[in-house]
Amino acid sequence: MPSLTHLPADTPIDDIMAVLDRDGALILDNVISPAEADAFREELRPYVEATSPGRDGFTGRKTTRTGALVARSKTARAAVLDTRIRAICDKVLLPNCERYQLHLTQLIRIMPGEPAQPIHRDRWAWGRYLKGIEPQLNTIWALTDFTEANGATQVIPGSIDWPDKRVAEPAEIGRAVMQRGSVLIYTGTVFHSGGANVSDEDRWGLNITYTLGWLRQEENQYLSCPPEIARTLDPELQGLIGYAMGSYALGYYTPPLPAGEGPEIVPPEFALGRADGAPSMGTAQMREAVTADKPGA
Numbered sequence: 001m002p003s004l005t006h007l008p009a010d011t012p013i014d015d016i017m018a019v020l021d022r023d024g025a026l027i028l029d030n031v032i033s034p035a036e037a038d039a040f041r042e043e044l045r046p047y048v049e050a051t052s053p054g055r056d057g058f059t060g061r062k063t064t065r066t067g068a069l070v071a072r073s074k075t076a077r078a079a080v081l082d083t084r085i086r087a088i089c090d091k092v093l094l095p096n097c098e099r100y101q102l103h104l105t106q107l108i109r110i111m112p113g114e115p116a117q118p119i120h121r122d123r124w125a126w127g128r129y130l131k132g133i134e135p136q137l138n139t140i141w142a143l144t145d146f147t148e149a150n151g152a153t154q155v156i157p158g159s160i161d162w163p164d165k166r167v168a169e170p171a172e173i174g175r176a177v178m179q180r181g182s183v184l185i186y187t188g189t190v191f192h193s194g195g196a197n198v199s200d201e202d203r204w205g206l207n208i209t210y211t212l213g214w215l216r217q218e219e220n221q222y223l224s225c226p227p228e229i230a231r232t233l234d235p236e237l238q239g240l241i242g243y244a245m246g247s248y249a250l251g252y253y254t255p256p257l258p259a260g261e262g263p264e265i266v267p268p269e270f271a272l273g274r275a276d277g278a279p280s281m282g283t284a285q286m287r288e289a290v291t292a293d294k295p296g297a
Contacts, residue, residue, distance in 0.1 A: 002157050002174040004184075013087045016185075020088070024160035024190030027176060028183045031084065031141070037180040040075045041143040041204055044107050047072060048204075053111070060194065062114035068224040069105035069206075070233070070241055076105055077237055080208055085139055088185060089210045092137045096212055098247045098289055102240050103136055103211035104219035107143075108194065110151035110203040116196040119154065119168055122209070123188035125218050128164060135215055136188035141206035142180045151197035152177045153184055153205070159191040166191075213246035231272040243268040248282035248290045 005019045005026045019026045032040070044066065051064040059065065069076035079085075080102060093100040123135050146152035153176040156168045168191055175195060176184045186192060188211075197203055211217065221241040230238055238244070245251045245267050255262040255270075263270070263277035270277060281287075 002172065004155060004157060004174050004176055006178070006182075009084060013091065016088060017091050020092070020185065020187065023157040025155045025157055025176075025184065025186035025192070027178050028084070028185060029178065030181050031082070031183045032181045034179065034181050037141075037143045040073075040141075040206070043073055043075055044069070044143075048107055048109055051109075057115075058118060058120075060110065060114050060117060062111040062197070063117075063194065064107075064109045064111070066107040066109075067105060067219055069107065070102070070221070070237070071225040071229045076206070076208075077233065079141060079206065080105065080240065081234070081237055085137075085183070085185070085208075089137050092134055092187065093210060093212055096133045096135075097214055098286060099213045099239070099244065100210050101213045101217060101242050101246065102219075102221060103209040103217050104207065105224075106207045106219070108140075108205045108207055110194055110197045110205075112197050112200050112202070114151060114194070114197045116154060117194035119156070119173075119191050119193040121164070121189055121191055124164075126215065133212075134187050134189055136209055136211040138186050138188065138207065138209045140176070140184040140186075141208065142178050142182050142184070143204040143206055144202065145180050146176055146178045146182075146184075146203060146205070147199070148175050148177060148195070149197070149199040150201055151195040151199075151203040154193045154195050155184070155186060156191040160187060160189045162191065214250055217242065227271040235274070238269075238272060238274075243272055245282040245286060248286035250282075252281050 006029050009028050009031045048066045051066045054060045155174050156172050252265050254264050265279050267275050269275040
């Protein structure tokens with residue numbers, strides 16, 4: 001069984017990227033303390049315990065998936081903005097977009113008796129259309145210890161170069177065994193899945209994922225965190241969940257008001273009271289970025 005590389009939480013970004021570029025996955029140890037992980041779990045417990053299990057073998061008939069965590073949890077908001085994770089996002093995603101965005105927040109609880117999830121690539125959320133670029137960066141924060149018995153994530157290190165139809169042999173599958181408070185980091189291209197829980201305890205993992213700003217998000221943040229909640233958040237977080245232009249002409253809207261009672265073509269920040277209503281798409285810098293070296297654009 002291959003082993004995933006474990007690195008200290010304060011590892012320099014270049015060292016992290018060397019492993020991620022090679023394996024597609026790694027574990028940052030002790031990003032938060034076990035006590036902080038326990039407190040995080042207690043904060044989310046009411047929502048998790050009210051969540052029904054999935055209805056098929058992929059989502060898991062003994063697995064619950066609880067979302068809308070930016071709206072529900074102050075601790076989740078801090079995790080989304082974690083500077084160490086964002087530095088990795090910068091390296092992985094910014095080469096292919098003007099800005100990246102939050103793709104999803106989901107507390108995944110794998111309960112006893114759940115078999116292993118089918119091995120897959122998360123980038124398949126967009127089908128098999130994207131070629132040649134990495135569309136997302138994923139994290140799973142261990143809010144309980146991850147063990148081989150309780151469903152530690154299965155990961156195939158180095159599978160980023162595999163064709164989509166390649167099937168992993170059992171000897172190629174590693175396990176993300178880690179102490180609560182640690183974080184599994186993996187790309188959208190690496191093959192992986194939830195592990196089987198053959199123990200008598202739940203496995204809690206907080207899945208926070210980021211994606212290119214010009215792609216559709218898996219979790220619809222505008223419905224999970226509507227303007228009346230989003231306007232209470234830190235501006236950086238508002239932009240990350242999608243209340244900002246993704247590029248010069250990506251993300252503007254027109255408030256559907258009676259004629260003459262509202263502006264036309266305003267950025268998402270207008271919905272949060274952070275724009276004046278003057279007709280606008282993106283900034284001049286955004287326009288320059290998308291028209292540079294493109295005669296006639």
